Amino acid sequence: MADCRVRRIKLGSQGLEVSAQGLGCMSLSAFLSIPAPKTDPIALLHHAIDSGVTFLDTANSYGPETNELLLGKFLKNGMREKVELATKFGIIYAAEGKREIKGDPEYVRAACEASLKRLDVECIDLYYQHRIDTRVPIEITMGELKKLVEEGKIKYIGLSEASASTIRRAHAVHPITAVQLEWSLWSRDVEEEIIPTCRELGIGIVAYSPLGRGFFASGPKLVEKLDKNDFRKASTLPRFQQENLDHNKILYEKVYAMSEKKGCTPAQLALAWLHHQGDDVCPIPGTTRIENLDQNIGALSVKLTPEEMAELETIGHPDSVKGERYSNAVPTFKNSDTPPLSSWKSV
Structure with a gap:
C-alpha cells in the first residue's frame, strides 16, 4: 500500500506524473563508499515503491553501467509498470577515471x-543529457x-546542469x-536564472x-565516517575540505537547532524547504538504508510557515557557505553553453 504522504505531482507541462519525492539511485552502486550496515539494494527499491516513491533516477555513468543493470534486475516481474524511470547519457569514464562529455548524434x-538493453525496457520515461557537450x-x-521520442524509445527529454540559454535553445x-540541477540549502545559485527560466517555459525541476x-x-562529522575512496573526500568537492567544513558546520548547527524546535530531523527540514518551493519541484535524495528512506519520506509531512521559510532562507544564504559546490575542473551549468547551430558540420 503506497504511503499516503507521498503525493503525486505533474513534472513539467508535457504530461509526466511522478511521486513528489524521488529516489536517486547512484549511491546503490557508485561513487559513495557507505559504511555498513546497508540494505540490500533490491529490498530498498521494493520498499521505496511500496512507500509511494516511484520516481527512480539513474545514469549510464553510475558504476559505470552497473546502476542501470541493477535497476534492470529490479524492474523484472511486473515492477516496470509501477515506476517512472529516468536515466542519463553524456558522461563517459575512460581509462584512469578520465571523464569525457559527449553529445553528438551517433x-x-x-x-x-x-x-x-541494460535496463531491459522498451522505453525510458525521462532521458536526460547528463552534462552538456560544449563542442556540439x-x-x-x-x-x-527528438527522433528517439518519435521512435518510442523515450517518452520525455530532460537536461542536467544546463544554463538558462542552453535550456531555451x-x-x-x-x-x-x-x-535536473543541484539545489539545496547550501546550493542556491540556480535560483537566479535557471529556476525562473524553467518556470517561464513550464519545465519541471528535479533537485x-x-x-x-x-x-x-x-x-x-559525516566526513569522519567516510571510506577513503568516497568521492566526497576528493578535491572535486571543496565544501568537504576541512577548512571549509569547519566554517560550514555553523550552517548545519543552525539548521539542527531549528529542526529541534520543529520536532523533525535536519535532513527532513532541508527537504521540506525544497518541497515548499512549489509543486513543480521534485527532490531525489539517495540512500542505501531503509530507515533513511523512511525519514526522507517523512519530510513531506513537515509544514513550514512563511516565517520559517524566511528563516531558512537567511540561514542558507549563499554568503553562509564556504567553498564552491564543485572544483573548476567539473562541468556545470556555469560552463554549459554550446556553439551556434550554424557552426556545426556533420561528418
Missing part, C-alpha cells in the same frame, strides 16, 4: 540503445533526442520536461543532492 543514439550545438543533440527544438550529499543528514 553517441546519443548508441547510449540510448545501450541503456534500454544543443540543437544537434536535441534533434537526435533546447526547448525550441523539442519541449524539455525536466531540468539532486538536496541534502548536500549527506551534509544536512549528518553534519560535518
Whole structure:
C-alpha cells in the first residue's frame, strides 16, 4: 500500500506524473563508499515503491553501467509498470577515471540503445543529457533526442546542469520536461536564472543532492565516517575540505537547532524547504538504508510557515557557505553553453 504522504505531482507541462519525492539511485552502486550496515539494494527499491516513491533516477555513468543493470534486475516481474524511470547519457569514464562529455548524434543514439538493453525496457520515461557537450550545438543533440521520442524509445527529454540559454535553445527544438540541477540549502545559485527560466517555459525541476550529499543528514562529522575512496573526500568537492567544513558546520548547527524546535530531523527540514518551493519541484535524495528512506519520506509531512521559510532562507544564504559546490575542473551549468547551430558540420 503506497504511503499516503507521498503525493503525486505533474513534472513539467508535457504530461509526466511522478511521486513528489524521488529516489536517486547512484549511491546503490557508485561513487559513495557507505559504511555498513546497508540494505540490500533490491529490498530498498521494493520498499521505496511500496512507500509511494516511484520516481527512480539513474545514469549510464553510475558504476559505470552497473546502476542501470541493477535497476534492470529490479524492474523484472511486473515492477516496470509501477515506476517512472529516468536515466542519463553524456558522461563517459575512460581509462584512469578520465571523464569525457559527449553529445553528438551517433553517441546519443548508441547510449540510448545501450541503456534500454541494460535496463531491459522498451522505453525510458525521462532521458536526460547528463552534462552538456560544449563542442556540439544543443540543437544537434536535441534533434537526435527528438527522433528517439518519435521512435518510442523515450517518452520525455530532460537536461542536467544546463544554463538558462542552453535550456531555451533546447526547448525550441523539442519541449524539455525536466531540468535536473543541484539545489539545496547550501546550493542556491540556480535560483537566479535557471529556476525562473524553467518556470517561464513550464519545465519541471528535479533537485539532486538536496541534502548536500549527506551534509544536512549528518553534519560535518559525516566526513569522519567516510571510506577513503568516497568521492566526497576528493578535491572535486571543496565544501568537504576541512577548512571549509569547519566554517560550514555553523550552517548545519543552525539548521539542527531549528529542526529541534520543529520536532523533525535536519535532513527532513532541508527537504521540506525544497518541497515548499512549489509543486513543480521534485527532490531525489539517495540512500542505501531503509530507515533513511523512511525519514526522507517523512519530510513531506513537515509544514513550514512563511516565517520559517524566511528563516531558512537567511540561514542558507549563499554568503553562509564556504567553498564552491564543485572544483573548476567539473562541468556545470556555469560552463554549459554550446556553439551556434550554424557552426556545426556533420561528418
